Amino acid sequence: MSTFMKENPPKISVITVTYNRLSDLHKTFHNVLSQSYFNVEYIIIDGSSKDGTLDFLHKNSDKISFWVSEPDNGIYDAMNKGASLASGDWIIYMNSGDTFFSENTLSEVVSYLNDQADIVYGGVEAIIEDKYQRRVLRQEPLALSELWRNMPTCHQSIFVRRELQVQFPFDTSFIWCADHDFIVKLYLKRFRFQVIPVVISKFDATGGHRDILIHTKERWRISKNLAGYIKRNTYFVREYCGFLFWKHIATRVRDVMPNEWILTLRKYRGTY
Numbered sequence: 001m002s003t004f005m006k007e008n009p010p011k012i013s014v015i016t017v018t019y020n021r022l023s024d025l026h027k028t029f030h031n032v033l034s035q036s037y038f039n040v041e042y043i044i045i046d047g048s049s050k051d052g053t054l055d056f057l058h059k060n061s062d063k064i065s066f067w068v069s070e071p072d073n074g075i076y077d078a079m080n081k082g083a084s085l086a087s088g089d090w091i092i093y094m095n096s097g098d099t100f101f102s103e104n105t106l107s108e109v110v111s112y113l114n115d116q117a118d119i120v121y122g123g124v125e126a127i128i129e130d131k132y133q134r135r136v137l138r139q140e141p142l143a144l145s146e147l148w149r150n151m152p153t154c155h156q157s158i159f160v161r162r163e164l165q166v167q168f169p170f171d172t173s174f175i176w177c178a179d180h181d182f183i184v185k186l187y188l189k190r191f192r193f194q195v196i197p198v199v200i201s202k203f204d205a206t207g208g209h210r211d212i213l214i215h216t217k218e219r220w221r222i223s224k225n226l227a228g229y230i231k232r233n234t235y236f237v238r239e240y241c242g243f244l245f246w247k248h249i250a251t252r253v254r255d256v257m258p259n260e261w262i263l264t265l266r267k268y269r270g271t272y
Helices: 003-007 022-033 053-059 075-085 105-112 162-167 178-188 212-225 229-256 259-269
Strands: 012-018 040-046 066-069 090-093 119-129 134-139 158-161 193-204
Touching (some): 012 075, 022 053, 040 053, 040 075, 075 090, 075 162, 090 162, 105 119, 105 193, 158 162, 212 229
Parallel strands (some): 012 040, 040 066
Antiparallel strands (some): 090 158
16 A cells, blocks of 8 residues: 555445345444444435334444435435435445455455546455355456446445545436446446456345346346447347246246256356
C-alpha cells in the first residue's frame, strides 16, 4: 500500500438492505463488524420489518453508523436510499444474508481502491444446498465483453465510487436487474473497471426464486446497446427455452434418477 493510502485510508460504506430477515441480518451484521479493516461506515436500510428487526437495530445502534426502518418501493429503492446516506469514498452492498468472504476481505481489497479505478470487482463463492448435497461453487468474474448477457460478478463483489452510485442511481423500473443495468451504464460511459484477484463475498444461493421470463426480458432490454439484434434475440430465446425444458422435463427425469447419477452428472458438468 502506498504512503498516501496509509495516511489517507479510503472510507468504505457497507450498505445492508433487509426486510423481515432477522436471522440473516444477524449473520451479515456480525460478519461486517468482524472486518479487520477499520475505516468502515455501516448503514442498514430496513423496509419496516415486523420480525423483531427494529428492536435489533435499536439494541445495536451504537455499532451502526446509520440505520432507517421505513417502507420502501423494493430492494433497489432501498439500495438507492442507502447510497444517498453514505459518506464513504466507496460503496459496497452486502444485503441481509450475504457476507464478506473472510474477516480480512476489506483489508485485502483496500489497496486496489485507488485513483486508477472507478469500479473494483472480484470473485464470489455461492453455496447451494439441496437434498443431494451441499455445493460450494467458486465463481471468477466474467469478462466485460460478456456484459451484454450477464453481470461480471454479483453486486456483493463490486465496489463503486460513491459519487457514481449517487449520480447514477438504480433504475427502479427493473425488478431483478437494476444492478446489471447500472454496471452497463458505467461501462458505456467509459468509467474505469478493475478486476482483482480476490474472492470478495459469499452468499447462499439455495432456494433463490426469480420469475425467469421477467429476468430474461430485463437482461434482453439491457443488452440492446451492447449486442446486435440477431445475436441477442437468438441467445435469450435459447436461454428461455432451455429453462422451460429444465423446468418441465429435465426436473421430472431427475426425480426418478438415482442420487449417484445426479452427483456424477454434476461433477461432469463442473457444478459439483
